[in-house]
Amino acid sequence: MKKTCVECGESFHGRADKKYCSAHCRSVHNNRRNRDFNNFMRNINNILRKNRRILADLNPKGKTRLHRDKLLEQGFKFSYFTNEYVTKSGRVYRFCYDQGYIETENGYLTLVVRQEYVE
Numbered sequence: 001m002k003k004t005c006v007e008c009g010e011s012f013h014g015r016a017d018k019k020y021c022s023a024h025c026r027s028v029h030n031n032r033r034n035r036d037f038n039n040f041m042r043n044i045n046n047i048l049r050k051n052r053r054i055l056a057d058l059n060p061k062g063k064t065r066l067h068r069d070k071l072l073e074q075g076f077k078f079s080y081f082t083n084e085y086v087t088k089s090g091r092v093y094r095f096c097y098d099q100g101y102i103e104t105e106n107g108y109l110t111l112v113v114r115q116e117y118v119e
């Protein structure tokens with residue numbers, strides 16, 4: 001069966017499930033895919049670490065009320081967090097590791113530090 005190598009684009013003869021013309025092409029392809037994924041993970045880990053640091057810096061006393069713009073000014077990304085805690089009344093805390101916040105009203109947040117009740 002005539003196939004095209006997904007790495008180098010050369011045609012080769014092989015079984016239907018063969019994707020590479022050689023072991024070399026397979027290893028080059030897999031290494032690159034791993035590297036891309038590692039970069040992707042590293043970028044997300046960096047965002048989460050930065051978010052955590054921003055929360056910790058703005059909340060030295062363990063509980064602070066402030067406007068969400070304060071976090072945005074520092075580069076906080078609201079779509080990245082490590083876990084959520086929903087209270088019985090349906091209020092949602094979002095955490096970046098041990099540092100978290102809950103939205104109150106008019107764009108205000110209360111910053112908190114991880115408590116016993118958090119899963």
Ligand SMILES: [Zn+2]
Pocket residue numbers: 005006007008009010020021022025
């Ligand atoms: Zn190849």
